[in-house]
Amino acid sequence: MMEVLSMGGYGSFVWSAYGLTIIVLAVCIIGGRMGHTKTINDVRRRIRTMEVKS
Amino acid sequence: MNALISGHDLCLFRGDKCLFDSLEFALNPGQLLIVEGSNGSGKTSLLRGIAGLLEFEQGEIHWEGNPLRGHYQAFRADLTWFAHKVGFKDDLNLLENLRFEQSLHSFDEGSVTAVLARLGLDLLTELPLRSLSAGQQRRVALARMLLSKGRVWMMDEPFTNLDSAGRSLVDAVLSEHLANGGSAIVATHQPLEIVGDVKRVSLS
Amino acid sequence: MWKFFHKLASPPHFYQFAGKVVPWFAFTAIACIGYGGYAGLFVAPADYQQGDAFRIIYVHVPAAYLSMMGYSIMAISAGIGLIWRIKLSHAVTAAAAPLGAWFTFLALATGSIWGKPMWGTWWEWGDPRLTSELLLLFLYIGYMALRASIDDIAKADKASAVLALVGAVNVPIIHYSVEWWSSLHQGPTLVREGGPGMVSDMLYPLLAMILGFTFLFGALLLGRVRTEVLFRERRAKWVREMLLDDGGTT
Amino acid sequence: MTDTAPPVPSLWSGFIGIVRRDILLAWKRPGDVLNPLFFFAMVSTLFPLALGPSSEQLGSIGPGVIWVAALLAALLSLNSLFVSDFEDGSLDQLLLSPQPLTVLALGKAIGHWIVSGLPLVVISPLIAISFHMPDQSIKVMAVTLFFGTLSLSLFGSIGAALTVGLHRGTALLSLLILPLAMPVLIFGARTVSLSTSDDAVSAGIYFLAAYCMLALTLAPFATAAALRISNE
Numbered sequence: 001m002m003e004v005l006s007m008g009g010y011g012s013f014v015w016s017a018y019g020l021t022i023i024v025l026a027v028c029i030i031g032g033r034m035g036h037t038k039t040i041n042d043v044r045r046r047i048r049t050m051e052v053k054s
Numbered sequence: 055m056n057a058l059i060s061g062h063d064l065c066l067f068r069g070d071k072c073l074f075d076s077l078e079f080a081l082n083p084g085q086l087l088i089v090e091g092s093n094g095s096g097k098t099s100l101l102r103g104i105a106g107l108l109e110f111e112q113g114e115i116h117w118e119g120n121p122l123r124g125h126y127q128a129f130r131a132d133l134t135w136f137a138h139k140v141g142f143k144d145d146l147n148l149l150e151n152l153r154f155e156q157s158l159h160s161f162d163e164g165s166v167t168a169v170l171a172r173l174g175l176d177l178l179t180e181l182p183l184r185s186l187s188a189g190q191q192r193r194v195a196l197a198r199m200l201l202s203k204g205r206v207w208m209m210d211e212p213f214t215n216l217d218s219a220g221r222s223l224v225d226a227v228l229s230e231h232l233a234n235g236g237s238a239i240v241a242t243h244q245p246l247e248i249v250g251d252v253k254r255v256s257l258s
Numbered sequence: 259m260w261k262f263f264h265k266l267a268s269p270p271h272f273y274q275f276a277g278k279v280v281p282w283f284a285f286t287a288i289a290c291i292g293y294g295g296y297a298g299l300f301v302a303p304a305d306y307q308q309g310d311a312f313r314i315i316y317v318h319v320p321a322a323y324l325s326m327m328g329y330s331i332m333a334i335s336a337g338i339g340l341i342w343r344i345k346l347s348h349a350v351t352a353a354a355a356p357l358g359a360w361f362t363f364l365a366l367a368t369g370s371i372w373g374k375p376m377w378g379t380w381w382e383w384g385d386p387r388l389t390s391e392l393l394l395l396f397l398y399i400g401y402m403a404l405r406a407s408i409d410d411i412a413k414a415d416k417a418s419a420v421l422a423l424v425g426a427v428n429v430p431i432i433h434y435s436v437e438w439w440s441s442l443h444q445g446p447t448l449v450r451e452g453g454p455g456m457v458s459d460m461l462y463p464l465l466a467m468i469l470g471f472t473f474l475f476g477a478l479l480l481g482r483v484r485t486e487v488l489f490r491e492r493r494a495k496w497v498r499e500m501l502l503d504d505g506g507t508t
Numbered sequence: 509m510t511d512t513a514p515p516v517p518s519l520w521s522g523f524i525g526i527v528r529r530d531i532l533l534a535w536k537r538p539g540d541v542l543n544p545l546f547f548f549a550m551v552s553t554l555f556p557l558a559l560g561p562s563s564e565q566l567g568s569i570g571p572g573v574i575w576v577a578a579l580l581a582a583l584l585s586l587n588s589l590f591v592s593d594f595e596d597g598s599l600d601q602l603l604l605s606p607q608p609l610t611v612l613a614l615g616k617a618i619g620h621w622i623v624s625g626l627p628l629v630v631i632s633p634l635i636a637i638s639f640h641m642p643d644q645s646i647k648v649m650a651v652t653l654f655f656g657t658l659s660l661s662l663f664g665s666i667g668a669a670l671t672v673g674l675h676r677g678t679a680l681l682s683l684l685i686l687p688l689a690m691p692v693l694i695f696g697a698r699t700v701s702l703s704t705s706d707d708a709v710s711a712g713i714y715f716l717a718a719y720c721m722l723a724l725t726l727a728p729f730a731t732a733a734a735l736r737i738s739n740e
Contacts, residue, residue, distance in 0.1 A: 004300065007310035010375050014299070014313050017371045021317040024364045028357060028478050036485045043492045044501045070493065105604055108740040131513040131606040139597025143529070145536045150529075157525020158605035160514045182536075203514035340733070396687040403683050407674050416737040417670050421684060424666055424730050428688050431719065435691035438715075439698060 056119040057082050058237055059104065059129075059206065064113035066099055073099060077113070079255050081237050083205065086228070086248055089241040091257035097241035098138075098210050100257065104239065105135060105208055134159070134204040138211060140191045141198070144184040148175060148194060151183065152201070161201045169200045173223070188215040193223075200227060207231060207238035267344050269487050270496040276480040283477035290470030297463035305460075314372040316463055320471035321365035322387070325394055326429075327475070328358025332401070333426030336419035346483075348415035349490060351422060352405065353482035357475065359398035366391050386440040390433045397425045411490060522607035523615045530619030533592075540585065545627050548581035552635045563640040570639030571649065571700035577635075578628050578653055579693055582660045585624040587681045589616060589668040590735065599672070599739055613731035614724075617665040625657030645703040648713070652696040655716035662723035663688045669734035691719060 007014045057080035064077040073096030081087045089097045102108045104115055106126055115122040117129040135141070142151040152166065170176040173193040183191060192215050199207055212224050225247050228238060232250040240246065265271045298316035305312035332354045339347040369388050370380045383389065404421055408414035456464070491497050517525075534541050555573045556566055593599040602612050632653050636646040667685040671677030699712025 007313065008304060010309060010311035013311055013371050013375050017314040017317055017368045018295075018299075020367050020371070021321070021364060024360055025474070028360055032478055032481045032485070036481060036488075039485050039489050040501065043488060043497060046492060047498050047501060107600060107603060127516065127606050127608075128513045130604055131516050133604060135600060135604050137597060137600060139595075139600070141597040141601040143533060143592070143598060144596060145533055146529070150532060154525050154529045155601075157517055157521045158601065158607055160517055205513075393687055393690055396683075400684045400687060403680055404670060407671075407676070407680055413737060413740055417734060420666070420730055420734050420737065421670060424663075424688065424726075427722075427726065428691070431691050431722075432687070435694045435715070439694045442698060442702075 057116075058085075058118060059239075060116045061104065062114050062116065064100070064103065064115075065111045066096060066103060067111050068096065068099070074257055077255070079253075081206075081239065081253070082251075083237050084232055084235045085237050085251045085253060086232055086246075087237075087239045087253045087255060088246060089239065089255050089257065090243060091241075092243065095257040097243075097257060100255075101137075101208055101210050101239060101241050105133060106130075129206075131159070132204045133206050133208060134199050134202040136195055136199055136207065136209040136212060138214065140183070140195045142183055142191075142194060145182055147182050148179045148197075151194070152197070155198060155201075159202050159204065162203065166201060169197055173197055173200075189217060189220055192216055192220065196224070196227060199231075205236050207236065207240075209238065209240045209242075211242055212240060213242060213244050267346050269346060269491045269494065270500075272346055273484055273487055273496075273500075276484050280477050280480050280484075283473045283480065287470045287474035287477060290466045290473065292470075294463045294466030294470055297459075298467060302460045302463055303457065308376060311372065311375045314368055316467045318365060318368040318372055319464060320468045321361050321368060322391060323468055324471055324475050325358055325362035325365050325391065327472070328354055328361060329394060329397065329422075329426065329429060331479070332358065332422045336422035336426075339415060340419045340423070345415070345490065346487065348419060349486040350479070350483050351419060352415070353486045354479055355398060355401050355405070357478055357482065359395065359402065361471075361475070362391060362395045362398055366395060384440055386433075386436045389440065390436045393432050393436065394429065397429070401425065516606040519607065519611050522605070523611050523618075526602075526612050526615035527619045527622070530616065531622060534623040540588070541623050541627065544581040544585045544624050545631060547584055548577050548628055549631065549635060551577040551580060553638070556638070566639045567641055567704060568701070570636060570641045571645065571704065572697045574632060574635055574639070574649060575653075575656070575693055575697040575700070578632065578657065579660065579689055581628060582624055582657055582664065583682050583685065583689075585620070586661070586664040586668050586685070587671065587678045589620050589665055590672040591668075591677075594672050594739070599735070603736060603739055609732035609735060610728040613665060613669070613735065614728040617662045617727065617731065620665065621658050621661035625654075625661050628657055629653045641700075642704055642706075644706065645700050648703040648709050649700045651713055652699050652716055655713070655720040656692045656696045659692050659716070659720045659723040660685075660689055662720075662727035666727055666730045666734055669731045669738060671738075672735070673738040692716065695719070 005011055005015075060078075060080040062078060065075045066073045077100070079087060089100055091097050099108065103110050106115075106122065106129075117125075122129055143154075146154075148170070152161075155161065156163070167176065170179065173196055175190065175193055175197065178186060178190065183194065186194065192212075199209075207228070209228075212228075213221055216224065228240070228246075229249050231238060232248070246252075266275060294316060298313055302313070304310050332351045335347040335350040335354070338344055339351065366388065369385075369391065373382050373385065373388070374380055377384075381388070401418055401421055405414050405418040408417055488497065552574055555569065559565060559569065590599060593602065603609060605612070629650055632649055633646050636649050641649070664681075664685050667681045667688075670684060671681045674680065695712045695715045699709050699716070702712065703709045
């Protein structure tokens, strides 16, 4: 198992590249989701305040 | 005979605030349209929209019956714009500025000296505009109106920085323009003593 | 057919349609990337020249491909937005920019990580691909900087759309001039990257990864466009109805 | 007052009008012309001071230094291209004139090039001599700078038009324009350094000329669109 992980000596490069990919994809996915829920809450709060005013 | 310029169902937002909605107006030759309203009510934006400097949220402007979008050139050949900013270069003197203006609009050169004399600018032609007073600079902008052959004048707050003599000059010039069959749209919150066919649009 | 696109251009329809499509894209993406990633790392034979270091191409190539696709999507939607004045396509351009920038950064990073074992340096000026990828990142940054500096949304849309189109005209020119530039001095022999010459065991995972990344990009893009549309249409009636009655975070 | 639209002056008079006005403005305010030139000269003299006087080293870095200095000097003078028109209202007059805005935008860019690009080309031989560059590459330097500065002025006018309304547009302008200026820099500097070792230079010059034609034809349309958008 260990020699598979070592990737013929280039393990550190291969895994760091894949790790970075996972990080960037996670940032895009989570960022997107959080942005969406934040916008929904902001818009809903804005509508509620407009309702209260009018 | 349809109107020279007409606006149909105009609507404009500034941020979340709706300045005006489903606004209609029509301007015939020889007519003056006064746009009234307090500061910030969108008078300038309406004028800039009609002239094509900004786009309305909705609605259309018609020039001589057909929609303006697409053939602006004929409209702009007839349009002369007078706004808060003078529209001339401060470093150039009056004659240099007017010579540049001639490359944009067609002028009748013959009357340049007469117009400058009437506006009291004939002695100041060598000075860069920077050294003229605010009132004199407004008269320079008036010179552009008088010299241009455009049938439509659009003026935004023509009375700022003008003394009473200047004010009466604007009234006289505007009345003459209307008498010659020209038309004008003026945005102002001050009263205008104009003789002739006047319409009003008020933006609350 | 045309009616479909016409309906799609109206925000409420787009919002619902995108909402339904995103899960499918995401599911396909996960399947493709799962297969491609596993096969690329463990099944595909090692490259005779680079050994196992070549497996980095399974992330580098899709990222580089998406960085280019991202910019072309931006250019096309900018053009549509300017010519036919469709607000929705400006929302697509606005949403695609950060994603494209992230994938360009990813392509750059994985490219330099991959370059270290082969060329011995993290940054090899001799490789024209890395350099044009960097310039593409500058184009993305320029786009986002312009958009961030204009407050009014409609004005920011149109101004940045002009920039996206001007940038799009320049991308091939930049690419060509960097190629010419690097061919002047004899850079290290470049490794032929992918392409039909590869053994099918190596090639299929790569195709799967590219497909998976594309679907992922599609899902992320549609998600961000929905957010953008929701923000832009916050004054609209359909948003009020949708958000007040069911209270769900669809 | 006739009832038809008054005649519109010819395109050429519009184009020449704006070019003459900008040159006249530059004549009346020499600082705007000379500052970028002094900047160009000073930046070019920084490098020999920093890297030491050995002539063959200077010869090899000369083309790159001169080209980067010319690029930065052109950028320096670009961001004020439309700002003065925007502030004194003459931009509104330009947009509302019957002359097509594309022709006026081309006039502004050519005016800027005559005022900032050409002087760079004229004094570049002096700087090249101080870098001990051989004669033929001084000529090639002048030719590449001629096309390069013209393309810079044209693409730069798009950036200037996009950032005219923004009050802190200067840094943003170079951020927008530098990626577009890279092909010009690449071909310019490399062609001149090729000419120092008297390799074939025609390829680079042809590319610069072609890029310049592309800029001449496409940039004014983008500048006109950008002006209408930022002047809203």
